[in-house]
Amino acid sequence: MPVKFLHTADWQLGKPFAGVDDDQKRALLQQERLAVIKRLAALAKAEAAEFVVVAGDLFDSPHATQSTVAAACSAIGSIGVPVFAIPGNHDFGGAGSLWEQEFFKRARDELAKNFHVLLAAEPTELDTAVLFPCPLLRRHEAVDPTAWLRAIPDDDARFSGKPRIVIAHGSVVDFSPASDDDEPGGGMANLIDLKRLSFARFDYIALGDWHGAKQVAEKAWYSGTPELDRFVKGDEHDPGNVLVVEVARGALPLVRSVRTGTIGWHAVDFSFVDDTGLARLAELVDERIGTRAREDLLRLSLRGSLGIEAGSRLQQMIETWGARLLRLKLDDQTGIAPTAEELDELTRRAEDPVISRVALQLVTLASGTGDDAAVARVALRELHVAARHR
Secondary structure (H helix, E strand, O other): OOEEEEEEOOOOEOOOOOOOOOHHHHHHHHHHHHHHHHHHHHHHHHOOOOEEEEOOOOEOOOOOOHHHHHHHHHHHHOOOOOEEEOOOOOOOOOOOOHHHOHHHHHHHHHHOOOEEEOOOOOOEEOOOOEEEEEOOOOOOOOOOOOHHHHHOOOOOHHHOOOOEEEEEEOEEOOOOOOOEOOEOOOOOOOEEOHHHOOOOOOOEEEEEOOOOOEEEEOOEEEOOOOOOOOOOOOOOOOOOEEEEEEEOOOOOOEEEEEEOOOOEEEEEEEEEOOOOHHHHHHHHHHHHHOOOOOOEEEEEEEEEEEOHHHHHHHHHHHHHHHHHOOEEEEEEOOEEOOOHHHHHHHHOOOOOHHHHHHHHHHHHHHOOOOHHHHHHHHHHHHHHHHHHOO
């Protein structure tokens, strides 16, 4: 008989979001990682899923705070079906781990009786399926965490023809997550060699670690994180989903990706040709964030040159976006190219020869790069404003 369940991973509850300076905005991002569990609960009910598997990194750290643990257990308790999780590299198991602490056990027993953490590499038989967990008991395992599965026979009378579901966390051969400024490191740790697993023995392999939904073999999928937690890199990266999986023994799984993320992580790369580019830039940002506030993050990279007045308007636009966004990650390499009128206004001032000389020096400095050029651009804008009011 087929079984339907939800595959998710990489919740990373308690993630600090160190790149967000504002405490309130950082707290909103952390709360959204808990809120998505409620959406997952609604999805499980709507799909009549029999259970949920979390393929590692439920917590962002093996030292999650008691507050984070309590909130997580409360949210998981709202899911109306059993939840089975394994430790990942962020919340790895082992002696003295979070999963062995008395506070966690009390919170789970009181708030989430449906929550089961699979800490042993051994089959877990359910009424309608058999789970084969591959927990990480260290941050970096030297041995393929799925190696023990190679000894499982193709046909085992103990499991009565039930579908077999592997749960693992790590990087598959020739495929590893790329690092970024919010997630330093990366590389090929906790390697999973899918080529050495017999797909005749298993019906679905639920993977965690890669934060986007991705199929990596006939029966193997990464679910990705259910709520985005970083800026997306590359077309293959598809985070913010939960996988609805339907599988029967000996058949190919039916997998459907369902969107659960709500926070927008956007990127805009723009190069100014002239001052009219300001309007186009405003359109591009508006296409991504509309009139929303505190619901989006934006990585904004700017190149090219603007006139002095246009540069001032750009700074006002950046200030407005920064207030509305949860985070504005800005790389502004915009140069100053004064219009003919602006140059005349600043450098041909017979009544103010000092301003003319200073303006000429600032124009030269502002056309360069580095900190001095950035300071010169600000000074040139201020001088332009001051000269207009003399």
